[in-house]
Amino acid sequence: MSFIIRRIMFYLVAFLVAATINFLLPRLMPGNPIDIMFANAGNTMPPEAKKALAETFGFVERPLIEEYFIYLKSVFSWDFGVSIKKYPLTVMDVLMQALPWTLFLAGTSVILAFCIGSLLGIYAAWKRGGGFDSIISPSALAVQSVPALVIGILTLYLFGLVLEVLPTSYAYDPSLDPGFSWAYISSVFYHSLMPIGTLAFVSIGGYLITMRNNMIGQLGEEHVVMGHAKGLTDKRVRYNYAARNALLPSMTAFALSLGSVMGGSLIIEIVFNYPGLGNILFQGIIARDYPLIQGQLIIMTLAMLTANLLIDFIYIFLDPRLRKA
């Protein structure tokens, strides 16, 4: 149990660091940060709102350390101020509308990519040097270096505009009402095919390579040789002896890749005009909506830390040594 407690303490510190960056950045800028934040707001915001926002960000005439604690208090009470672009709405409201879509996109594609990539990696390593390995491994290397942005644009062009088989924007048909109806769910599925497909495709290569390399390391180990010597089936040696151990370092790579998958998801949403965080953020950036951009860092960090915590639990499941520690 102490392992989990240690991890949670660590995530708390990481969260504080992200919040501190948000606190310090406006203060490091020349001029009055709140005025700069509002430079693009024009006349859409009344002066009271400006004052309230200043308080949220701790811009009150106090010593810096007190300002910091006022800011932290507002962060921990989920108050990220009001959005400049969508004025009456708070940053929290705007982000919370979009977050489920991003989690859906990133979550589904990352799990899909990890499972497919790892399975392919296991096979590539098992028949190392065979026909499958010598085709799939170099292509995985090539795919791995292609950014989500480019794949997204190319698939959008090919499937959305040339072949016209898949929708090019929105998360579901705008004429439908959200609800638990077959039409709505199938529409969501249909609209998510392209974004999830591209996102998964981009990250498969990385997982494949990691798994293949870990597997190759495992296959030379004595316990695998012993598994063969005991006359176990190939399948059993492959999955229960080699792959299970190769999965541990793969999980670490998986945890490290989550950040880039979330980044990729932001980009994909813009390309496919998907109503997630990325899209909201794109509008926010163009309007220089600083509270929104800052709130996004906090929310994304939080999502990342939660995912990491889940992975820690999986670690305990995979590695019995951690249960006793």
Place this chain on the structure above:
Amino acid sequence: MFKFLSIILRNKKATAGLLIVVAYICLALAAPFVTSHDPAKRVARPHQAPSVEHVMGSTRMGRDVYTQFVWGTRTSLMVGFSAGLIVTVIGTLIGVTAGYFGGVIDESLNFITNIALVIPQLPLLLVLAAFIGKSDPFMIAIIIGLTSWAWGARVTRAQTLTLRRREFVEASEQIGEPSWRIICVELMPNLLSIIGFNFIGSVVYTIITQATLEFLGLGDPLAVSWGNMLYNAQTSSAITVGAWWEMLAPCFAIVTIGIGLSLLNFGVDEISNPRLRTLGAINKAVKAQKKFDQTYKSAKGAAS
């Protein structure tokens, strides 16, 4: 140098990668000689399809796509290499210091590294770039460099830790060599392949990330770069109106340089770690042996 080159040329992946990268470097250096227009000036009618005069067509603003592509190569490579340098220097310094000195130094540096790893990169970069304002490519290189060193530091630290226990390092300690000498003379040469891997990987990462930040509208709109080409194409909805060439050129550029650098990287990795190879040579030998066995058998059969 020639010896190093001949080692690389023996590996197919590394050779292909090296060729692509060298081609781009030459293109970037020769930019003023291979283009005849100003990349930022209107030289054609808007959205012209590729033709003899404008080989890659023109943008919505009537700029020549080919010229922008060539000058953008300069920007991307410069940003990529400078950010890669920053990442490698910081990552190596932190990694080696943590791995070599151990104890409290290691624990605190490792803690910082882990925190930097767990905070999502792109959202952090968005906040930094947004507050800096219209970031020119150089500024983007600096912020990417300062935020992306964690992975390299982690890998370098792990390698340093294993080297630290080897006999040659312990021997140098016994004869009283100062720490700086052990680090520079004993450890560094053995870390070179990891440092190189880290550097090339960071260059790829930076080129992609710079393009992404500019695509999101956080770059300096006056700079000529692949990311700005994408941004302009996206905001003028080039794809929807059928001007695919405006999107294709920067996409092609980012993909090929990315693949080139990665191939070089993995080729070098295979050279230094033979276990990762796809065993082309051994398979060939096995096949040759089988063929030989068969002809031998049939020859024997014919004789008897």
